[in-house]
Amino acid sequence: MSSPKRITVLISGSGTNLQALMDAAGSSRLPNAQITHVISSRSAVKGLERASAHEPPIPTQVCALKTFLNKVPGSSREDYDKEVARRVVETKPDLVVLAGWMHILSPAFLAILEGTDSAPPAPAQLQTSVTNPSPLPSAATRFPIPIINLHPALPGEFDGANAIGRAYQAFQDGKITRTGVMVHKVVAEVDAGKPLVIREVEIKEGDSLDDLEARMHGVEHEIIVDGARVILESLST
């Protein structure tokens, strides 16, 4: 069997989808795969604790937009995106999964992961620190690096943030009786990339928002693994 495929996961919060990926990696649901790095756009989030609690601990790092802009005078959001891309490429992933990553990635980020542009060096003002660092493979990184995203809505519906809340409001307004979850390829247009896995989720009479969110999260934790498997299976060995 070839060496395990490497997955870098980007998070911004509690990390329940990261946990689903960690639990599945190496099993029949996600064979010959390992979560090798976690990068968070926010500090002190539970997702970072989940990675560090994994056995063995998964290297983590934080790269927050506001911190970056404050530490690098004159920098832009695009400069931040390029720094995130540099850090992602440095992890030598076969696949990048956005698992609750709450930052819209610019074309500059995508170009670096496609391999059509190269990342600039890390800004001198930044000391990048990785928790639980682990050795990197000597093998060269293969481009383009695929990126997938978990989005709690059906294609073309409720793109963007707070999708579950907006679906619930539409249900209360009598406009829908179902929503859904999808895993899609990441392109510049938010949540508009090719869907890889789609699952409808019923909204039931009497549901509270919490009821719907719980139902949605349960589906998320299943299909994020399915989406990762679809991509890894498509990669040449």
Ligand SMILES: Nc1nc2c(c(=O)[nH]1)N[C@@H](CN(C=O)c1ccc(C(=O)N[C@@H](CCC(=O)O)C(=O)O)cc1)CN2
């Ligand atoms: N280029 C892309 N970037 C991202 C995609 C994508 O499909 N293409 N998916 C999103 C994930 N996401 C929904 O699935 C999403 C997350 C966040 C936002 C958003 O409006 N973010 C704001 C900041 C909000 C905050 O910090 O709370 C922003 O980036 O200004 C929209 C969609 C991830 N990126």
Ligand SMILES: NCC(=O)N[C@@H]1O[C@H](COP(=O)([O-])[O-])[C@@H](O)[C@H]1O
């Ligand atoms: N647009 C993307 C989006 O809204 N994703 C949402 O972020 C949550 C992250 O949870 P987690 O940090 O526990 O995995 C997910 O449950 C998903 O609904």
